[in-house]
Amino acid sequence: MLLDASTCTDCGRCQDLCPAWNTGKPLNPKLLMTDIRDAAFNPHADLDVLSMTSVIPDDVLWACTNCGACVDQCPVDIEHLDHVADLRRFRVLADSEFPSELTGLFKNLEAKGNPWGRNSSDRASWVEAARADGIPVPVVGDDIDDLTDTEYLFWVGCAGAFDDDGVRTTRAVVELLHTAGVKFAVLSTGETCTGDPARRAGNEFLFQMLATENIATLNDVFDGVPAGQRKIITTCPHCFNTIRNEYPDFDGHFDVFHHTQLLNRLVREGLLTPVPRGPENRRPVTYHDPCFLGRHNQVYDPPRELVSAAGASLVEISPAREEAFCCGAGGARMYMEETIGRRVNEFRSEQALATGAEEIATGCPFCNTMFTGGVKALTDAPDRPVVRDVAQMLRDSVLIDGHLPAPREPQFLGEVIRPKRAPKPVEEATPEPKQAPAPKAVATPVIPAAPVAPAAPGGAVPAAPGAAVPPAPATPPAPAAPAAPAVPPAPGAAVPPAPAAPPAPAAPAAPAVP
Secondary structure, eight states: OHHHHHHOOOOOHHHHSOTTGGGTOSOOHHHHHHHHHHHHTOTTGGGGTTOGGGTSOHHHHTTOOOOOHHHHHOTTOOOHHHHHHHHHHIIIIISOOOOTHHHHHHHHHHHHSSTTOOOGGGGGHHHHHHHHTTOOOOBBTTTBSSSTTOSEEEEOHHHHHHSHHHHHHHHHHHHHHHHHTBOEEEOGGGOOOOSHHHHHTTOHHHHHHHHHHHHHHHHHHTTTOOTTOOEEEESOHHHHHIIIIIGGGGTOOOEEEEHHHHHHHHHHTTSSOOOOOOGGGOEEEEEOOOTTTTTTTOOOHHHHHHHHHTTEEEOOOSSOGGGOOOOSOTTTGGGSOOOSSSOHHHHHHHHHHTTTOSEEEESOHHHHHHHHHHHHHHOOOTTOOEEEEHHHHHHHHTOBTTBOOOOOOOBOSSOOOOOOOOOOOOOOOOOOOOOOOOOOOOOOOOOOOOOOOOOOTTSOOOOOTTOSOOOOOOOOOOOOOOOOOOOOOOTTOOOOOOOOOTTSOOOOOOOOOO
């Protein structure tokens, strides 16, 4: 931190595009670094060494939206965002001092796995609705066991499952993937928040807890899929950035794509065919670059190409691309109120309205929410621009007479490598202990009966000798223990017989005493 602060040239380029500074907030990226530099050499700096607010006040620290404009503009590559993150971690984890709105955010993330405290079962609501309309949505764990026969895992995200506008975008993406024949699946209730809001708000412990949980889930469903083939698509640039750039630090290595990248490929390869429109029917549309898609991950062209493919005439907002102004939702500001200066979302919405566009397109559910609120706050005209995700525009452009075209046969888009799995060993049954075979029964020979002799007068007929087979002799019982010797009786007394041990024969009576 001190090295970065010491290299600041005081040029001020960082503050020119800062959304906080340009809307009247006390945060100035240049002063942030110079104040840290000056405090390090202040002779009285040790008086408040444990109080961060003596150098960087809370109103300054929490105004940052993490848009990255300061880092992008800095000529000496100062990483302002890293220092903001470190200072926020100290305030949250060491001081337990942070804006009150974040208390609810942290509790919801920890208890429910999403920022709004919704039940996990609600993540499946949009899946059930899509299936009811005839759109198949394979769910890992319910419809398929793993992703060995699936090319893309669609990470829906919290906004894509709970927010109304986000759900419409999710539905549009699913319908387009199904129409193009892309093999995809979702986790449904198996998802939880990536942890992006927790990390941006300084709660690093909570972020790592959520990250390790998700990485374990993803590694499990991608079991059997080699590295380089573990493909994930997401509609949220914050999820996109977190899984792509931050999960590798925790052994989560995946190939992550934003939905505009994949949809643009489907259009280029002819798997999705928008209905052509004449120049007179091409309505003006402007596109806003989400910070975590554009500046943080350099994705600028695919969304713009989709806007044009959807039959619109692209009108660029100013500033755009690398210099695009933030919508105001990043850095966990989505969950905090703005009490100082002008609202950032209204400032950016005003720039969008100045283009005269009939529609504002974006590729982020947070930007969608911020623009919707900003436009409503600036104008109540019935013909005010609508705000939609690029996927919703593309979905409408492929409709034929109001219906989706027949879906293509499911297929893999690229070369898919799946190692052959060894057959599972057959579990051998535990052999039962062998028993000695029972002795074969010996058949008793039948001896023919002797001829019956004439009956003697008045007597019974004697049986012929040997006519009947005598039964086998019974096994003699074990000899009984010998009885204790009898005590000689008194003279003249009768001697009772000794008790016999059955079935042994009774002992003979003792001779009488003369």
